[in-house]
Amino acid sequence: MNREHKQVFRILRLAVIFPLLLFFASKPIWSEKTGLSPDVELTSTCVGCHEGVDTLLAKTPHRLILSSDERRMGNSPAGCTDCHLNTEKHLEEPGIGNITNPSKVTSLENYEICTSCHSDPHSQDNPVSDVHSRNNVDCSTCHSVHHPKEKCLLLSSPNDLCLSCHQELSGKFFLVSHHPVTQKTILCIDCHKLSEPLEEPLSSSNINSECFSCHAEYQGPFPYEHGAVNDYTVEKEGCIYCHDPHGSPNPRLLKQPVGALCLNCHFVPKHQTAHGGIWAKKDCLECHVDIHGSYTDKNLFGEDLFGGSCFVYGCHVR
């Protein structure tokens, strides 16, 4: 067993055993003392007419509490009337139109209902600033309280839900080079964080930080940087300047073939003359190996190159 495995085991042991002790030592925070308990009598009245709703919700986190005994067991604090508002008229004269249906109200109203309980950053996305809310995509577009088909009360698998609106991307995930999203090795939400409110579409500080969580070897810092890689320099955009993260017809998610891509910024006439003949078909990356950043050379040359003919015969001086 090597060093990193031992380290992982130590952390795993702590991460599993300590919370497990807490799990058995704890009771749910909502109890009769907190005043968060739902109206048991009203909920029972609803179930009296809407038969089967309790059975349907019993499989979900919104399991209904129908007796005081159950309330003490720590069931969900939400009753029917916490989501279906304006019940007074409906109780007097039952009908579809005189009670709030959270899936048929405006985005803002839908947001208000759900966030009255759900307080994590994802659900707190501001209905004005969030790009989904602005496009009338609210909680009930992806989640269903009564008829969920996937975990977290989702209507479909997370990737399918995203691609059901972003259809232009479903083709990109079939291109020659693509992130394995359709194979479900990674999820859309692994990069497009839904839990970070009011920030850039991808992450808190920069887009690169999402890329580096898997491709950590390219993060640096490097003594000799490739400006385009870093989004904190005067260049802009970082990794996505050269790579299309969804999919590309070129290898390694490159937006263009290597040579053409480099020429977008680097027009170096000497390369076309001195590197004629047998060198003409050379890719830029055959010499500039450490293209993401180098520890040894300002031209981002690979270390092996210095032992080769480029520097031995006097064409290039290190």
Add this chain to the structure above:
Amino acid sequence: MKKFCLYVLVIILILIQSVLSSAQDKLNLSGQTTLGYTFIDDNGKKTTTEEVFNIYSGLILENLSLQGLFRGNSTFELNLSSINKDNRTLFFSLKKPGRFSINSRCNQSRFLYDENGDFKSIRTISSVWGDYQITPFLKLKADYYHHLKKYDNKDYSVSQDEEEEENKQFFQSGGLGIQLKSGKRYLDLEYRLRSFDSEIKNLFNREGSRIKVVLNTPLPQNVYLSLSYLHDKNKLKKPDLNLTTDLYQGTAFYHPVKKVNLSAKFSFQRTEDRATSVISDIIRGGGEVGYKFYPGYDVNLGYQYERRKENEAVGINSYLAGLYFQLIPELSLKARYLFQKGKDPKDVTLTGPWDNEKVLVEVKSRPVKEINFKLRYEDKTRKNPDISTSTSDRGYVSFVSFSWRSWLEAQLNYYLLKVDCKNTVGNFRVNNYTLTSLATVKPWTRLTLSCGWNRIDLRKDLDIRKDGVVVGFDYSLRKDYSLQGKYEQYSYDDYILYSNFYGANVYRLSLTKRFGGI
């Protein structure tokens, strides 16, 4: 790695056993298991088709899932899937709503770099995350993430001794956080440590830390405020190289009247290289106005400026205009236009000044209950006049879905993308169309039939055709058993590089057993 996975599995089984034995409440269990056989018959260069990288011939435990619900609403879930030679996925969670949750996920997959599969990487991502609600207002959070990349090729080895060769890269990150919440007020504090170790090139080795604070709060007079601070450190372990980033962000929203909303954003980011004392500053600010002049009719205008400073200033001005019209309940129109102008008066960048333009027009309609369609046009252009470079991406999306009662569902998506890049030496042009289609038919309750076809066609500077066909069925044998079969066909042809071709037929047959009544 096998030992590691076994260890995780044993911990999870012990956890389940301990939960089951100590639970005083009644427990309802449910789940399903799917065992299958896969056969792949392929020919050509496998690296051209990523879809087959993790398909192996032989027996496969496609899925083993187990869900438990205690009477007190506590739940646990165990899910194992795609268990075969080099890949596997494992998920485990234990939750007590309103108090506690712990989750764990492990995923292993293969990536191929050469046609024989001799050069490959095995990537293993494992993570554990959880939270503990101390009071209704205070929650503790913790997580640990580890990513191991193992390259199976001697070229990546630094050791001359083949038996002791090490081709691994190891990234880990662990965080602790506190979340305070009262109504819609929210404060989040997070401290994170991370490290990266490479046995391929130990110069890569580094460590870092991050402190993050986020505060969101509503204020009187319909104002909503969000503030955040982030402090990030990155340090190489061997050379003395430190990079420190401080980021301050502030956002405010204001609804002066019901029809109008205003938003303003500001951020300042400073990155400092301690070795060279070079400081890079980025300042961003902007605002947006939205006006709803009739229910379903919105327009918005925005402006953002950005200044990037590292010796000399680079300035970027962005302008946005957008509209959303719900013309009738069955028809909506969305349009957006973004223009960005980058200035580089001192030629600090290699690219010089630039102009960016983005146009998006989208029409969505549901003429009848059974049919949905969407048309979308997008055009992105970027021009760098000083270096005679320009890139243009023009895309057209048309999507139709059709559903008939509960027994027929079909969808068709056609995406045409025209890429045109020019530079001083030449052009790169690709016309690319993608067709994806999927249909599901349920002729009677016990049988579901599905079929789909994907095609990518790349023309001009590339000449590639790629097809994928899938046909499958799902038949319920008895109450708890079902039989599934699937045939997938992949083909890839490069008409410029003739050696780049691939064809595969994949046959899958599996049996599912469901159990439990919840």
